[in-house]
Amino acid sequence: MSQDQHGINQKPTPVYYQPPAEHENHYQQMVKWLAISLTSLFVLACLFIVFADRILINLPFSAEKKFVKPYEDATRYLYSDEHSAEREAIEAYLDQLTADLAANMDLPEDMQIEVHYLDSDAVNAFATLGGHVFICRGLLETLDDENSLAMVIGHEIAHVKNRDPIVGMARGLTIAMLYSYFTGDYSSLDVSGLGSELGLSYFSREQERKADELGIQALHAHYGHVAGYDSLFAALQMEQENNANKDSQSVNWFSSHPDLDERINSLSEQARTNNWQLRNEQTYPENIIEALNIINIKKQEIDLGIKKAI
Numbered sequence: 001m002s003q004d005q006h007g008i009n010q011k012p013t014p015v016y017y018q019p020p021a022e023h024e025n026h027y028q029q030m031v032k033w034l035a036i037s038l039t040s041l042f043v044l045a046c047l048f049i050v051f052a053d054r055i056l057i058n059l060p061f062s063a064e065k066k067f068v069k070p071y072e073d074a075t076r077y078l079y080s081d082e083h084s085a086e087r088e089a090i091e092a093y094l095d096q097l098t099a100d101l102a103a104n105m106d107l108p109e110d111m112q113i114e115v116h117y118l119d120s121d122a123v124n125a126f127a128t129l130g131g132h133v134f135i136c137r138g139l140l141e142t143l144d145d146e147n148s149l150a151m152v153i154g155h156e157i158a159h160v161k162n163r164d165p166i167v168g169m170a171r172g173l174t175i176a177m178l179y180s181y182f183t184g185d186y187s188s189l190d191v192s193g194l195g196s197e198l199g200l201s202y203f204s205r206e207q208e209r210k211a212d213e214l215g216i217q218a219l220h221a222h223y224g225h226v227a228g229y230d231s232l233f234a235a236l237q238m239e240q241e242n243n244a245n246k247d248s249q250s251v252n253w254f255s256s257h258p259d260l261d262e263r264i265n266s267l268s269e270q271a272r273t274n275n276w277q278l279r280n281e282q283t284y285p286e287n288i289i290e291a292l293n294i295i296n297i298k299k300q301e302i303d304l305g306i307k308k309a310i
């Protein structure tokens with residue numbers, strides 16, 4: 001404590017903190033650094049969304065299989081007690097047709113396609129991570145020939161080959177991460193949300209076009225002609241019109257595959273350019289027609305039983 005000339009103590013003059021002159025500069029630099037970081041993050045994420053297909057096509061399929069393994073185990077457990085002679089016949093038929101088509105599609109060595117039959121009325125089929133292709137009973141019944149079914153399977157195998165499910169999931173997750181980062185709402189990154197991403201992916205128009213292109217090639221390689229692509233789209237257009245009248249909201253193959261007219265034109269052009277012929281489609285094998293009939297009869301009996309019980 002200081003003293004004046006009379007020896008009386010004086011209070012020291014308080015010294016308040018004075019930021020150094022360059023403080024303003026430091027603050028501005030930090031804000032600039034943050035702005036550059038956030039913009040870079042945003043630009044990198046956007047670039048990843050755009051180029052995800054070119055990046056992820058190089059990801060080994062075995063890595064995708066490892067990632068999806070826990071979900072595969074959960075799904076197998078869910079369907080493990082659904083056994084019947086009809087289901088086994090349909091599964092064996094789908095297995096063989098899928099293997100025959102895949103053999104002509106030049107898939108990477110470590111890529112195996114597993115096809116699954118779903119006892120659902122939905123007119124639907126889809127491909128998910130890990131090489132899994134699902135075919136619903138509703139689709140089998142709507143398409144009554146093998147060639148149309150083969151076109152659907154070829155199209156779905158092409159999605160797996162082009163790595164569309166993992167590209168779709170990676171794009172979806174990146175968008176969810178960006179959204180969470182900028183809004184602080186992390187609910188979209190929930191694991192249950194990831195599960196739905198694994199189940200059903202909606203692909204871009206370009207991804208659909210490429211899957212059609214490979215699908216019809218597989219059809220031609222297997223049968224020596226391309227009948228099936230036309231009957232597939234004719235059946236889907238009819239189904240679409242019926243559903244429009246019914247105002248149905250059900251999930252089906254064309255709700256995830258828009259622009260039917262554009263796709264028919266593009267496929268017709270591909271067939272014309274390659275001089276691929278249309279011949280008669282072949283019906284399903286007898287045992288498959290019978291299996292579908294039995295399943296329907298059983299379903300009707302169950303429905304009647306439920307109505308009687310009510």
Ligand SMILES: [Zn+2]
Pocket residue numbers: 155159203208211257
């Ligand atoms: Zn598709």
